[in-house]
Amino acid sequence: xxxxxxxxxxxxxxxxxxxxxxxxxxxxxxxxxxxxxxxxxxxxxxxxxxxxxxxxxxxxxxxxxxxxxxxxxxxxxxxxxxxxxxxxxxxxxxxxxxxxxxxxxxxxx
Amino acid sequence: xxxxxxxxxxxxxxxxxxxxxxxxxxxxxxxxxxxxxxxxxxxxxxxxxxxxxxxxxxxxxxxxxxxxxxxxxxxxxxxxxxxxxxxxxxxxxxxxxxxxxxxxxxxxxxxxxxxxx
Numbered sequence: 001x002x003x004x005x006x007x008x009x010x011x012x013x014x015x016x017x018x019x020x021x022x023x024x025x026x027x028x029x030x031x032x033x034x035x036x037x038x039x040x041x042x043x044x045x046x047x048x049x050x051x052x053x054x055x056x057x058x059x060x061x062x063x064x065x066x067x068x069x070x071x072x073x074x075x076x077x078x079x080x081x082x083x084x085x086x087x088x089x090x091x092x093x094x095x096x097x098x099x100x101x102x103x104x105x106x107x108x109x
Numbered sequence: 110x111x112x113x114x115x116x117x118x119x120x121x122x123x124x125x126x127x128x129x130x131x132x133x134x135x136x137x138x139x140x141x142x143x144x145x146x147x148x149x150x151x152x153x154x155x156x157x158x159x160x161x162x163x164x165x166x167x168x169x170x171x172x173x174x175x176x177x178x179x180x181x182x183x184x185x186x187x188x189x190x191x192x193x194x195x196x197x198x199x200x201x202x203x204x205x206x207x208x209x210x211x212x213x214x215x216x217x218x219x220x221x222x223x224x225x226x
Contacts, residue, residue, distance in 0.1 A: 031213060033213075033215075042217035042219050042220055043200075043217050044217070045214045045216070087152070089152075095140065095142075095157045095159070095164065095165055096154055097154060098154060099151030099152045100151050101150050101151050102151050
C-alpha cells in the first residue's frame with residue numbers, strides 16, 4: 001500500500017521562503033508529483049521527480065530522496081496568490097497515483 | 110487544446126437515485142483517470158483507463174460505481190443508488206501516452222461536485 005504524510009497547514013509571510021515536506025512509504029515507486037490546488041478548483045501540476053536531487057522551476061523547486069522516502073517543495077519570494085493547498089502524490093505500481101491529504105498554505109502580508 | 114472538460118459541474122440528487130458524469134479528456138491523451146475528493150483531503154484514486162480498456166480499479170469502488178470509456182475518448186462514471194457518503198467532488202484527469210511530451214503530467218478537469226440529499 002501507499003502512505004503519504006505532509007503537514008496539514010502552514011503559514012508564511014509574503015516575500016519569504018517556505019518548505020513543504022512530504023514523506024512516503026510505498027510498495028512501488030515510479031515518481032513523485034507536487035500539485036497546487038486553490039479552493040474549489042482542480043489540482044494543477046507543479047513538478048515531477050523521478051531521480052534524487054533538486055529540480056528548479058522559477059520560484060518553485062522540488063527535491064527528492066528515494067532512499068529516505070522524502071521530498072520537499074520549496075517556494076521562494078512568496079506571493080499572496082500562492083495561498084493554496086499543495087498536494088504530494090506518488091506514482092506507484094502501474095498507473096496508480098496516490099495523493100497525500102495536502103498542505104494548506106496561507107500567505108500573510 | 111481545450112483542456113479536460115467535465116459535465117455537469119454540479120449535481121444535486123436524492124439518496125437512492127442514479128447519477129452519471131461525463132469526462133472529455135484532452136484529445137490526444139490515451140490515459141484517463143477518475144478520482145474522488147472530499148473536503149480537506151487529497152484526490153482518491155477510483156479507476157484508470159488506457160484507451161478503452163479499464164486497467165485498474167480501486168477496491169474502494171463499490172459495485173454501485175461503474176465507469177466506461179467505450180471508444181477510447183470520453184468517459185462516463187455512473188453511481189447507482191446514491192448514498193449521502195457519495196457526496197464529493199469527482200475529478201477526471203488525462204495524460205499523454207508514453208513517449209509524448211509531458212507524459213508524466215496529469216491534466217485535471219474542473220470536477221463535478223455531487224451533493225446527495
